[in-house]
Amino acid sequence: MAGNSDPLSPRAKLAVTAGKAVAAASRAAGRGSGSVIGGRVALKLDPDLLARLAQHLDVILVSATNGKTTTTRLIAEALRAAGPVVSNALGANMPAGITSALAGGSDARYAVIEVDEKYLAGVARDTDPKAIALLNLSRDQLDRAAETRMLAEHWREGLAGSKSVVIANADDPLVVWAASSSPNVVWVAAGQMWKDDAWSCPSCGGVMQRPGDDWYCGECGFRRPTPSWALNGDHVLDPHGSAWPIHLQLPGRANKANAASSAAVAAVFGVPPQVALERMYQVQAVAGRYDVVQFMQRDLRLLLAKNPAGWLETFSLIDPPPTPVILSVNARGADGTDTSWLWDVDYTRLSGHPIFVIGDRKLDLAVRLEVANQTFQVCENLDQAVQIAPPGRIEVIANYTAFQDLRRRVGN
Numbered sequence: 029m030a031g032n033s034d035p036l037s038p039r040a041k042l043a044v045t046a047g048k049a050v051a052a053a054s055r056a057a058g059r060g061s062g063s064v065i066g067g068r069v070a071l072k073l074d075p076d077l078l079a080r081l082a083q084h085l086d087v088i089l090v091s092a093t094n095g096k097t098t099t100t101r102l103i104a105e106a107l108r109a110a111g112p113v114v115s116n117a118l119g120a121n122m123p124a125g126i127t128s129a130l131a132g133g134s135d136a137r138y139a140v141i142e143v144d145e146k147y148l149a150g151v152a153r154d155t156d157p158k159a160i161a162l163l164n165l166s167r168d169q170l171d172r173a174a175e176t177r178m179l180a181e182h183w184r185e186g187l188a189g190s191k192s193v194v195i196a197n198a199d200d201p202l203v204v205w206a207a208s209s210s211p212n213v214v215w216v217a218a219g220q221m222w223k224d225d226a227w228s229c230p231s232c233g234g235v236m237q238r239p240g241d242d243w244y245c246g247e248c249g250f251r252r253p254t255p256s257w258a259l260n261g262d263h264v265l266d267p268h269g270s271a272w273p274i275h276l277q278l279p280g281r282a283n284k285a286n287a288a289s290s291a292a293v294a295a296v297f298g299v300p301p302q303v304a305l306e307r308m309y310q311v312q313a314v315a316g317r318y319d320v321v322q323f324m325q326r327d328l329r330l331l332l333a334k335n336p337a338g339w340l341e342t343f344s345l346i347d348p349p350p351t352p353v354i355l356s357v358n359a360r361g362a363d364g365t366d367t368s369w370l371w372d373v374d375y376t377r378l379s380g381h382p383i384f385v386i387g388d389r390k391l392d393l394a395v396r397l398e399v400a401n402q403t404f405q406v407c408e409n410l411d412q413a414v415q416i417a418p419p420g421r422i423e424v425i426a427n428y429t430a431f432q433d434l435r436r437r438v439g440n
């Protein structure tokens with residue numbers, strides 16, 4: 029492995045400098061962080077830059093349909109116990125954003141990188157990761173994302189013979205099938221609330237049997253592996269059978285599952301579960317998610333839910349009725365333009381909550397709520413919804429660009 033004594037080539041240095049200059053100009057023009065455009069420029073000047081920047085780092089990749097950004101943040105906190113960390117903490121998770129993040133981490137020892145599912149195999153090829161965390165695979169952005177089984181196949185091909193330690197969720201059959209091509213897997217029982225993408229066997233197409241928490245294919249014998257780490261209520265069980273308490277400021281079962289996977293990743297690098305989990309307590313909000321903000325004399329908790337699996341997890345952590353709930357859905361490029369996924373979400377779980385609907389596709393959502401027999405009001409914007417919501421803290425659930433719109437409006 030190349031050490032820090034192996035400096036970047038003049039071309040690579042030029043690429044990094046140019047990328048940073050473009051990013052700074054983009055920020056100055058008020059166009060966001062600039063990390064993506066900066067990374068694109070840098071990669072144009074040196075197509076091998078990502079591989080060069082990763083050379084002296086222990087790289088950890090994190091990929092999934094849900095929970096990537098939060099888990100990346102939890103692993104980064106845990107690994108800071110062992111050395112300096114660079115990470116794409118704001119979620120720019122395609123090659124340009126990843127290149128930009130690594131270019132900013134010259135003194136780091138570890139790189140904890142969130143990777144979009146479609147790019148995992150390519151980024152793994154470029155960065156030679158020490159560890160890869162795979163959390164889940166479910167339907168997402170129907171107009172342009174590959175069907176989940178195809179994504180699992182790309183992962184499986186990309187991981188075949190990989191030297192990385194793969195930390196994978198034993199409860200998700202698609203993830204297990206993808207990870208099984210790798211010679212070195214640590215299985216974590218992290219749970220799976222959303223099962224609608226895993227009723228047929230990814231290996232042979234047979235019908236999956238699901239007794240209790242177990243699963244297996246009755247036709248080819250593909251089955252759930254025995255996990256060495258497990259989420260058990262409010263504890264993580266390690267491979268020795270010791271139970272370590274999870275204390276998080278982040279809400280919900282899904283984040284406990286993210287913490288369990290993160291503890292397993294940290295252990296690969298010699299950070300003990302107790303130390304890893306204590307450090308994870310520092311994380312209060314992740315890129316605005318879970319933040320409680322003051323707006324128009326009210327407390328609003330901002331929750332991001334991008335696809336059916338994410339909405340299901342989010343419904344499980346909101347305050348009980350009659351807490352008011354504002355739902356906001358857009359269908360812009362970054363969200364995926366097909367809103368038919370709304371029909372896969374079980375909105376009857378919101379029964380008893382006063383519901384207020386905003387966002388570009390508020391009428392699509394209104395039709396869906398009508399069919400689910402929910403009581404709701406369609407509002408022009410956030411201000412109007414907050415104005416007419418009954419007293420108490422308001423839960424605000426939004427998909428990707430709707431969430432960014434809300435953050436701008438509340439000044440977060």
